[in-house]
Amino acid sequence: METIQFLLDGFVVALQPMNLFLVIVGCAVGLFIGAMPGLGSVNGVAILLPVTFIVPPTSAIIFLAAIYYGAMYGGAISSIMLGIPGASTAVATTFDGRPLALKGMADKALVAAAVASFAGGTISILLFTAFAPPLAHVALAFGSAEEFALMMLAFGTFIGLGGDDIPKTLFSICIGLVMSAVGLDIMSGQPRLIFGDIPGFFHGINFLVLAIGIYGIGEILWTIESSQGEVSVSQAVVSVRRILDALKELLKSANTIVMGSFLGFFVGLLPAAGATPGSIMAYGFAKTMSKNPESYGKGNINGVVAPESANNAASTGSMLPMLTLGIPGSPTTAILLGGMVIWGLEPGPRLFVDQTEFVWGLIASLYMANFFSIVLNIAFIPIFVWVLKLSFTILAPIIFVLCVVGGYAPTQDMHDVWLMLLFGVVGYLMRKLDYPMAPMVLAIVLGPLAESSMRQSLLQSHGSVWVFFERPISGGIMVLALLLFLMPAIKVGKKLIVARRTGNAGK
Amino acid sequence: MNVARKPVILNFILIAAAVAFATNAVAADWQPRKPVEFVIMAGPGGGADKMARLMQTIIEKHDISPKPFIPVNKAGGSGAEALVHLKSKTGDDHTIMVTLNSFYTTPLRQPGIGIDSLSFTPIARMAEDTFLLWVHKDKGIKTMDEFVAAAKAKGKDWIMAGTGKAQEDELLTNFLNTTYGLSITYVPFKGGGDVAKQLAGKHADSTVNNPSEALGFYQAGNVVPIAAFTKDRLEMFPDVPTMEELGHPNAYYMQRSVVGAPGMSDEAADFYRGVFTKVYNSEEWQEYKKKKSLLGSFITGNELEEYWKVGIANHRKLLKEIGEIK
Known part of the structure; x- marks a missing residue:
């Protein structure tokens, strides 16, 4: 009851005219920032942080949270329309969003992305509202062993798939890990x-460089080759009726949306993980649990809703460790945290007790940001779809320029642009040879997290691998992960048994 | 002829003077022409990160610089990533960095990256951070004697979480090990925020966090300070004894400094010195220093360089002791 009282007070704060105005502006700005390749919520929040000094702290965080939210929605737009991930959190959205757009179902994919984002946002805010303080303990219970187990589970979802060629999947993961x-x-x-x-390699290979190379540049090369110059992408149509139909069809994806939302939220909760791993893991899970995993990557609507619900849920989730523990759950919340310090707030376990107006004003504004983001997003869909009506000879150079900008923006190093172009060519060739690309992207995102958590755990246990199995949470997750790893073997075994039986029957 | 020539020479002198004056005026008024890259030598959420973001916001709030300072975290390899990045920007007037003691240790440990700490442009020492020994409240440890007894009993299974490899935290862990005959295992993490979480979540037995990193959990009553690695007791923790009082003097501080890329022009360096003098004197910075239990005054230029020389010599000795360098 107390929670509801606090939340209502929060809405009183969030509904003040200035705050309401800031939420709407923030969502619109975020939508644009998210849609621009290379510019993500991190850059958006960093650039606009200074603007917030002219307003009180509560309004400031409301504005920045709205940008964060809007950017999560916006990231899907360029992923679907152009095949370039608009932000790191939307990489998984390209896997199926782009094929859908090419099939002339861009509007459907955009609606799906928007609705999934809304559902992910709503579910996670409800969880946040109801269980914020106890959930902080969940975040604390995750040590390095648990983190490693979670990473293994994520890898497991990509290996234990029936549809893809397993040796090729393994090869793709290994290249990503290297x-x-x-x-x-x-x-x-x-x-x-x-x-x-080469000094450019000191900071490692930024995975956006890989993703933009493979999906942006690779896509252009692929389209040029497969169409021989005669591309017709103008079958994109949009109407209110189609949008309504798309909404109806989405009911079938409800399970995936709920799964993505919960998974995204919990991954977001864990410090250092954030929305990008969350969205990629949700994609992997959706594919593993699907009855026909081979349709993923070719335009399955569930491949859009899973990562989109997860990345919005994760962005809410990652605010929780920021507010309750003072530890950012994602790069964007790290910047929000910096803002809170200058506003004179001390993030940490005391914040929920000492600054109720701030905390609940923020939570209430998340509900509002979520609502306005979906309204703005659906309203703009016809404009986005119009982009697809441009002829390929105009669109391809635009995509190319956006790719180069997107490759340069995160590190501002030309080295990364050359690397991205190289990845584009290699990615195109690998695609011709039918290698799955998604596992490679997954590996480069999760690899560093998996490596450091594994080595930290082993240092703590003096080299004993049992550390991953002795602790209840990590043990449970590890067993699940191992089962996923063994799934291909189990399937092969099953086939052999069935074959032997039918063989026997034949005799 | 003579009459005609005089004005020419005069003109020449006047023009030369005007040009010289103009360059001087430009030099004195050097200002960044594009956003300044503000590299942070540590991960998000740690002491260095919070401080850098505070500096950035103070600069924005008081309109100290015409162009914004954009913070960029480069935490990789105990700060090696940031140092190499800054070195690659030699001569650049738009790249500065917030640094800590890995500014000394990382170049000493990794001669391969070819960094000379003294090649960086000294801009400002903004503060000196302090270290305390922390344990989780549930351990029930209140004094150093109890800490030593508990750590001895657990032997190498006693885990100390810290930031980075062979950095401040590991040096202090080594000090505890040798002074008290312990065999604590040190496990490196990426930032002070992560380290604080390891202790609060009981994944580690102790930390030597800076006050700013452990403060949230301390105020919530999750973690308890046992001893301070300072000369005098800290105002904020009046009941926590210093190592000196405990009979093993070890005052170890971490610099919170700002450096410029090597070979930065004097005009640009002066501009940044001016910026950080204003930041240092701002109400917000003084308030932050007090709240986070920071010590140390503002020093710059040659004085800062001398301070670094002492720091480098000191850390060379410390690293030799733990066998990291020869």
Whole structure:
């Protein structure tokens, strides 16, 4: 009851005219920032942080949270329309969003992304509202062993798939892992795989560079080859009726949306993980649990709703450790945390007790940001779809320019642009040879997290691998992960048994 | 002829003077022409990160710089990533960095990256951070003697979480090990925020966090300070004894300094010195220093360089003791 009282007070704060105005502006700005490749919520919040000094702290965080939310929605737009991930959190959305757009179902994919984002946002805010303080304990219970187990589970979802060619999947994961090892080693500080002494490799391979290369540049090459110059992408149509139909169809994806929301929220809760791993893991889970995993990557609507519900849920989730523990759950919340320090707030276990107006004003504004984001997003869908009506000869150079900008923006290093172009060509060739690309992207995102958590755990246990199984949470997750790893073997075994039986029957 | 020539020479002198004056005026008024890259040598959420973001916001709030300072975290390899990045920007007037003691240790440990700490442009020492020994409240440990007894009993299974490899935290862990005959295992994490969480979640037995990193959990009553690695007792923790009182003097501080890229122009360096003087004197910074139990006054230029020389010599000795360097 007390919670509801606090929440209502929070709404009183969030509904003040200025705060309401800031939420709407923030959502619109965020939508745009998220849709621009290379610019994500991190840059958006960082650039606009100074603006917030002219308003009181509560209004300031409301504005920044609205940008954060809007950007989560916006990221899906360029992923679907152009095949370039608009933000790191939307990489998984390209896997199926782009094929849907190419099939002339861009409006459907956009509606799905918006609705999934809304559902993910809503479910996670409800969880946040009801259980914020106890959930902080969940975040604390996750040590390095648990983190590693979770990473294994994520890898398991990509290996234990029936549809893809398993050796090729393994190869793709391994390449991704090798690339994630490039750069300075976290534990010893020694440089690794820097190819002689190329300084550009010191900061490692930014996974956005890989994703933009493969999905942006690779896509252009692929389209040029497969269409021989005669591309017709103008079958994109949009109407209120189609949008309503799309909404109805989405009911079938309700399970995936709920799964993505819960998973995203819990991954977001864990400090250091954040929305990007959350969305990729949700995609993996959706594919593993699906009855026809082979349809993923070719335009399955569930492949859009899973990562989109997860990334919005994770962005809410990652605010929780920021507010209750003072530890950012994602790069964006790290910047929000900086803002709170200057506003004179001390994030940490005392915040919920000492600053109720601030905390509940923020929570209430998350409900509002979520609502306005979906309204703005659906209203703009016809404009986004119009982009697809441009002829390929105009669209391709635009995509190319956006790719280059997106590759340059995160580190501002030309080295990364060359690397991205190289990945584009290699990615195109690998695609021609039918290698799955998603596991490689997954590996480069999760590789560094998995490596450091594994080495930290082993240091704590003096080299004993039992540390991953002895602790209840990590043990449980590890067993699940191992089952997923063994699934291909189990399937093969099953087939053999069935074959033998039918063989026997034949005799 | 003579009459005609005089004005020419005069003109020449006048023009030369005007040009010289103009350059001087420009030099004195050097200002950034584009956003300044503000590199942070540590991960998000740690002491260095929070401080850098505070500096950035003070600069924005008081309109101290015409162009914004954009913080960029480069935590990799105990700060090696940041140092190498800054070195690659030699001569650049738009790159500065917030640094700590890995500014000394990382180049000493990794001669391969070819960094000379003294090549960086000294801009400002903003504060000196302090270290305390922390344990979880549930351990029931209140004094150093109890800490030593508990750590001895657990042997190498006693885990100390800290930031980075062979950095401040590991040096202090080594000090505890050798002074009290302990065999604590040190486990490096990426930032002070993460380290604080390890202790609060009981994944580690102790930490040597800075006050700013442990403060949230301390105020919530989750973690307890046992001893301070300072010369005098800290105002904020009046009941916590210093190592000196405990009979093993070890005052160890961490610099919170701002450096510029090597070979930065004097004009630009002066501009940044001016910026950080204003930041240091701002009400917000003084308030933060007090609230986070920071010590140390503002020093710059040659004085800062001398301070670094002492720091480098000191850390060379410390690293030799733990066998990290020869």
